[in-house]
Amino acid sequence: MRFDLDDQQREFQYSVDAYLAAECPLQRAMRPHDTGEPDVALWRGLMELGIGGMLVPEAHGGLGLGLLDLAAVAEAVGRHAAPGPFLDHALATLAIVLAADETQRTRWLPALASGSLRGTVAMGEGGGAWLAGAWTLEPGESLDGTKLYVPHADGADLIVVGCRGGQLAVVERGASGVAITPVLSTDAGRPLSKVSFTQTPCSLLPEAAGDRMVDAGLVLLAADAYGGAARLVEMSVDYAKMRAQFGRPIGAFQAMKHQLADMAVAIEPQIGLYWYAAHAFDSDPAAAPLAAAIAKASITEAYPRLARRAIEAHGGIGYTWEFGVHVWLKRALADQAFLGMPHLHRARIAGLSGW
Amino acid sequence: MDLHYGPEHDTFREEVQAFLRAAWKPGDDAKAFRRKAVEAGYLYRSIPRKYGGSEQAPDILKARIIADAFEVARAPMELKGNGVQMLVPTLLERGEEWQREQFVRKTLEGEYKWAQGFSEPGAGSDLASLRTRGELRGDQWVINGQKVWTSYARECQYMFALIRTEPDAPKHQGISYLLLDLRQPGVEIRPMKQINGGNDFNEVFFTDAVTPAHWIVGQRGQGWSVSKSLLKHERNMLGGIDRSEAMFNSLLGLARRVERDGGPAIRDAWVRDRLAALKCDLEAQRRSSHIQLTRELAGESAGRLQMMNKLAQSNFAAAVSELSNAIVGDESLLSPIGNEKPGNERWVNQYMNSLAAAIAGGTSNIQRNIIAERGLELPREGGVE
Numbered sequence: 001m002r003f004d005l006d007d008q009q010r011e012f013q014y015s016v017d018a019y020l021a022a023e024c025p026l027q028r029a030m031r032p033h034d035t036g037e038p039d040v041a042l043w044r045g046l047m048e049l050g051i052g053g054m055l056v057p058e059a060h061g062g063l064g065l066g067l068l069d070l071a072a073v074a075e076a077v078g079r080h081a082a083p084g085p086f087l088d089h090a091l092a093t094l095a096i097v098l099a100a101d102e103t104q105r106t107r108w109l110p111a112l113a114s115g116s117l118r119g120t121v122a123m124g125e126g127g128g129a130w131l132a133g134a135w136t137l138e139p140g141e142s143l144d145g146t147k148l149y150v151p152h153a154d155g156a157d158l159i160v161v162g163c164r165g166g167q168l169a170v171v172e173r174g175a176s177g178v179a180i181t182p183v184l185s186t187d188a189g190r191p192l193s194k195v196s197f198t199q200t201p202c203s204l205l206p207e208a209a210g211d212r213m214v215d216a217g218l219v220l221l222a223a224d225a226y227g228g229a230a231r232l233v234e235m236s237v238d239y240a241k242m243r244a245q246f247g248r249p250i251g252a253f254q255a256m257k258h259q260l261a262d263m264a265v266a267i268e269p270q271i272g273l274y275w276y277a278a279h280a281f282d283s284d285p286a287a288a289p290l291a292a293a294i295a296k297a298s299i300t301e302a303y304p305r306l307a308r309r310a311i312e313a314h315g316g317i318g319y320t321w322e323f324g325v326h327v328w329l330k331r332a333l334a335d336q337a338f339l340g341m342p343h344l345h346r347a348r349i350a351g352l353s354g355w
Numbered sequence: 356m357d358l359h360y361g362p363e364h365d366t367f368r369e370e371v372q373a374f375l376r377a378a379w380k381p382g383d384d385a386k387a388f389r390r391k392a393v394e395a396g397y398l399y400r401s402i403p404r405k406y407g408g409s410e411q412a413p414d415i416l417k418a419r420i421i422a423d424a425f426e427v428a429r430a431p432m433e434l435k436g437n438g439v440q441m442l443v444p445t446l447l448e449r450g451e452e453w454q455r456e457q458f459v460r461k462t463l464e465g466e467y468k469w470a471q472g473f474s475e476p477g478a479g480s481d482l483a484s485l486r487t488r489g490e491l492r493g494d495q496w497v498i499n500g501q502k503v504w505t506s507y508a509r510e511c512q513y514m515f516a517l518i519r520t521e522p523d524a525p526k527h528q529g530i531s532y533l534l535l536d537l538r539q540p541g542v543e544i545r546p547m548k549q550i551n552g553g554n555d556f557n558e559v560f561f562t563d564a565v566t567p568a569h570w571i572v573g574q575r576g577q578g579w580s581v582s583k584s585l586l587k588h589e590r591n592m593l594g595g596i597d598r599s600e601a602m603f604n605s606l607l608g609l610a611r612r613v614e615r616d617g618g619p620a621i622r623d624a625w626v627r628d629r630l631a632a633l634k635c636d637l638e639a640q641r642r643s644s645h646i647q648l649t650r651e652l653a654g655e656s657a658g659r660l661q662m663m664n665k666l667a668q669s670n671f672a673a674a675v676s677e678l679s680n681a682i683v684g685d686e687s688l689l690s691p692i693g694n695e696k697p698g699n700e701r702w703v704n705q706y707m708n709s710l711a712a713a714i715a716g717g718t719s720n721i722q723r724n725i726i727a728e729r730g731l732e733l734p735r736e737g738g739v740e
Contacts, residue, residue: 272642
């Protein structure tokens with residue numbers, strides 16, 4: 001029995017954490033919020049660390065690792081609220097790994113692994129229609145229809161589009177009939193677009209792996225949310241030790257202690273939910289959908305609550321734009337809503353539990 | 356990540372299961388069975404054989420396997436209660452040889468039952484301010500004062516108690532850990548009625564009660580440190596996932612039985628949503644316990660995760676009770692108190708009982724102090740010792 005990350009997983013997590021600590025200080029995480037410009041350069045640095053190849057088989061130029069390895073990295077990305085297409089590129093890559101035929105894999109995977117091609121995923125159709133079962137676009141040689149909330153669609157080389165029956169289709173950059181309309185996004189670090197397809201040529205992937213891809217997305221969102229929420233606890237604790245009022249650090253007051261203790265209890269015991277969900281995805285597919293739903297519902301629901309409390313703990317300064325805690329709050333709201341609100345997944349938890 | 360126990364432990368599980376098939380069927384005499392199980396090395400594993408234990412090398416996985424297998428077979432586990440879970444480990448760690456010989460075996464076998472004499476009317480969360488006095492006169496301690504919230508005192512023969520024996524010493528250094536016989540004229544026990552109508556706990560008054568001079572664990576004035584391992588032990592005792600899981604499973608049973616809008620409550624969307632939220636909590640507790648187990652196996656500290664168990668479990672119990680009352684619905688207007696055969700309203704009692712979890716063994720606010728001061732290293736405020 002060993003329920004823990006292994007040394008290699010810790011090392012990957014650590015190297016990404018160290019890279020982001022150096023390259024993604026608060027000003028960097030805030031920049032997309034200030035300028036409205038996406039930040040893809042930071043993600044390029046992650047690709048140079050080899051992150052793009054983690055889920056790609058060795059035969060196709062990757063490292064052949066599992067979702068748990070990648071989720072541990074996603075936690076570090078979430079800690080720093082790092083802007084950029086980490087999640088969408090990972091899911092697009094995974095879609096090819098899971099669903100493509102050998103020719104398609106050979107064509108795309110090495111370039112996705114190195115980051116010379118950038119992918120994203122088009123899943124949502126509005127009104128909570130995120131999951132494979134709710135996708136309505138007809139799979140075929142060309143696509144017609146509209147997807148909402150597509151991250152980093154502008155400039156993406158591949159868009160993996162979810163179709164009816166959990167089928168996945170790949171639209172390449174420059175394909176005809178694609179209209180990308182950016183929308184103002186709560187989390188400016190991961191900007192979204194509406195993407196419409198009109199008689200757009202596409203490559204259909206043979207395996208209907210939509211459900212699996214969504215499950216992986218749920219796990220990665222949960223890991224991102226865990227990382228961000230745990231960071232907020234640390235930031236709030238550090239602030240409470242440093243900020244003095246009435247002649248002593250505010251962290252000496254019991255009201256603050258209890259708030260901070262409640263915050264820690266609300267998130268830290270949940271780390272095993274995303275670990276287990278990722279582990280199940282890799283090693284116990286029958287258990288994976290329920291475990292992914294539990295991790296997503298529970299951790300992404302805790303995250304915005306925790307972000308609110310963290311801003312409260314910082315007082316007036318926490319409510320200012322420059323201080324930057326709001327970057328995590330906005331990321332929390334996005335982690336919560338992307339791929340479906342927690343209550344949607346709780347309804348699935350009930351069904352998957354056989355109630 | 357490896358969630359399997361490994362071949363050595365799989366073999367061990369088979370051994371335990373074979374033992375249970377041969378040695379236990381429901382209805383058998385529990386005491387005789389426990390003797391056999393101790394003989395086989397399955398119960399009281401950390402306790403030396405000469406005191407009635409089975410003296411096995413510590414192995415957390417084996418302990419877990421035994422607990423699971425006994426649970427499945429519904430075979431009697433180790434006795435619970437203050438004596439086995441609190442006094443015995445203390446005597447093994449800090450007691451004298453004659454104390455272990457005289458008390459441990461009979462406590463393990465259920466012959467001696469022990470009350471815990473810690474809290475006083477003026478000393479609850481601030482336990483070290485306790486004032487019950489003990490004076491050494493000749494070869495015995497003479498005790499005067501009062502203890503409170505003493506569970507099952509009327510059924511117990513003995514008490515282990517924190518008594519102020521050095522009134523001039525600083526507050527933590529003036530306390531001794533004494534053992535005493537409750538069945539004597541100087542001890543008066545008055546039951547207290549609880550909010551659930553029960554009266555498990557009591558006030559215990561000492562008026563020139565006596566106990567022999569050598570019925571002290573550790574030296575004079577060391578009682579506080581002697582008791583500290585106990586508090587730690589009690590927190591672990593209350594922090595396990597088994598209780599949360601059992602609670603949740605009964606709640607699921609309730610939701611399947613009770614009708615709501617013409618169907619079982621478990622078909623109701625709101626009930627399903629709330630049950631799923633609780634399941635998320637329960638799974639987090641389960642995974643957290645696996646992390647703690649992994650760290651212990653590696654000889655590392657589980658860090659502040661361990662400090663969160665009791666608060667997480669008390670919060671869970673409260674949430675289960677809120678939902679159970681909502682499912683019971685109209686019948687929560689009925690009182691189970693005084694009803695010999697209560698229906699679903701017995702969940703109202705569960706609702707009351709869940710409050711005890713948030714108070715006994717260190718209130719939830721004391722848990723928050725511990726997490727904040729020891730776990731998050733916020734400035735200490737004199738509350739947590």
